[in-house]
Amino acid sequence: MTNDEHTDATGTMSPSRLTQFEAEVGKLKVTGGGANPERLGSWWGIGLTILGFVVAIISFWNALDSGANNTDTELRSQIFAVIGVGIAIVGIAIWVRNSLTRYLRYWIVRLVYEQREQTEQLIQALRDGK
Amino acid sequence: MTSVQTGPAPTGALAGVPVLQLAAVRAGYGRIDVLHGIDLELHQGEVFALLGPNGAGKSTTLAVASGQITPSSGGLLLCGRDVTGVAADALARAGVCLIPEGRGIFPNLTVAENLRMATYTGHSYHDVLDLAFAQFPRLGERRKQTAGTMSGGEQQMLSMARALATEPAVLLIDELSMGLAPIIVEELYEHVRRIAASGLSILIVEQFAHEILGLADRAGIMLHGRLLHTGPPASIAGELSDAYLGADHGAPGATSSPT
Numbered sequence: 001m002t003n004d005e006h007t008d009a010t011g012t013m014s015p016s017r018l019t020q021f022e023a024e025v026g027k028l029k030v031t032g033g034g035a036n037p038e039r040l041g042s043w044w045g046i047g048l049t050i051l052g053f054v055v056a057i058i059s060f061w062n063a064l065d066s067g068a069n070n071t072d073t074e075l076r077s078q079i080f081a082v083i084g085v086g087i088a089i090v091g092i093a094i095w096v097r098n099s100l101t102r103y104l105r106y107w108i109v110r111l112v113y114e115q116r117e118q119t120e121q122l123i124q125a126l127r128d129g130k
Numbered sequence: 131m132t133s134v135q136t137g138p139a140p141t142g143a144l145a146g147v148p149v150l151q152l153a154a155v156r157a158g159y160g161r162i163d164v165l166h167g168i169d170l171e172l173h174q175g176e177v178f179a180l181l182g183p184n185g186a187g188k189s190t191t192l193a194v195a196s197g198q199i200t201p202s203s204g205g206l207l208l209c210g211r212d213v214t215g216v217a218a219d220a221l222a223r224a225g226v227c228l229i230p231e232g233r234g235i236f237p238n239l240t241v242a243e244n245l246r247m248a249t250y251t252g253h254s255y256h257d258v259l260d261l262a263f264a265q266f267p268r269l270g271e272r273r274k275q276t277a278g279t280m281s282g283g284e285q286q287m288l289s290m291a292r293a294l295a296t297e298p299a300v301l302l303i304d305e306l307s308m309g310l311a312p313i314i315v316e317e318l319y320e321h322v323r324r325i326a327a328s329g330l331s332i333l334i335v336e337q338f339a340h341e342i343l344g345l346a347d348r349a350g351i352m353l354h355g356r357l358l359h360t361g362p363p364a365s366i367a368g369e370l371s372d373a374y375l376g377a378d379h380g381a382p383g384a385t386s387s388p389t
Contacts (some may be wrong), residue, residue, distance in 0.1 A: 017225075017297065017299060018149075018174065018299060020225075020299075021208075021209065021224065021225045021299035022209045022293060023211050024223070024224035024225060025208040025211050025213065025224055026209075026211065027224075028131075028208075028211075028213050028216045028221070028224060029216070029220070030212065030213060030214070030215060059329075062322055101255065115238065116237055119237040119278045120239045120278065123237070123278050123279055
């Protein structure tokens with residue numbers, strides 16, 4: 001697409017741009033509008049971690065209660081404990097991923113603002129020095 | 131109310147459907163709600179001026195319209211389609227372009243490098259430069275100059291040029307006049323007038339009304355996160371002093387007038 005297809009020499013927008021806009025809007029993936037997805041992701045991560053540890057602890061107590069000779073129950077408890085630990089690891093990974101995204105977003109915004117501020121100070125200093 | 135539209139008549143399926151619509155939008159920052167149920171419609175080729183004192187929620191409204199803030203309730207609609215929650219970059223690629231308060235240029239890049247940023251929509255670098263320099267010849271003379279060393283008015287021109295080079299369908303402008311001398315503001319609004327005549331739909335936020343009421347088709351007054359009045363600029367002008375001087379429009383129970 002070039003500018004010439006949708007604008008004339010004076011920059012006047014043609015109806016085809018509107019049609020194109022409508023088509024572009026139609027193609028947008030609507031995610032459902034959850035505000036602050038990273039925060040939601042962090043909460044999911046924390047929730048899964050807690051759930052995983054709870055499952056693991058319950059399995060551990062279940063194995064202890066089953067007695068020394070009940071190998072079937074012990075095996076089942078071990079499997080559930082491993083699943084619990086797995087859920088907890090997934091939860092921690094989700095939490096770390098979302099927390100890092102939030103942190104890095106704030107970090108880059110701060111960096112941009114600081115650089116902008118420094119450049120403006122430098123320009124001001126150069127102007128004052130003239 | 132019938133709005134006067136300066137651009138080409140809406141075509142096809144778009145006829146009568148707002149290009150951009152905020153429906154009962156509540157939004158804010160973290161737990162603090164700034165907008166308390168905003169209803170706003172922007173039609174094809176229309177210039178809508180959003181006025182109000184500092185802290186009224188005007189910039190937050192633009193942030194919602196550009197997808198930077200997701201409403202906690204209510205919806206953002208483009209051409210009648212609910213796009214609430216769509217990422218800001220996806221909306222920008224589709225054709226919703228924001229010129230932010232404070233210009234939003236990269237001060238340590240040159241004019242040409244700043245314009246290169248507008249190639250994200252798929253336009254070639256040369257097309258972007260041609261369009262920008264055709265509309266703002268002064269930028270062409272300064273293409274190799276570091277943007278931060280230009281005057282405030284020229285920086286605002288660069289910001290506008292970069293936005294227009296993406297060939298937007300909806301233009302959102304935040305406080306064009308901020309920090310600029312009146313004569314420069316007048317010149318910039320002359321550019322906006324030209325852009326509006328081309329049929330672009332423009333939602334423009336201003337704290338100072340005089341510059342903008344002359345070119346808007348409709349205007350609205352915001353106060354305390356509510357859109358208090360909408361209508362033709364002539365009818366809004368009379369309400370402005372009340373809004374700015376603290377008449378109690380923002381009290382609980384105050385309602386938005388229909389758009």
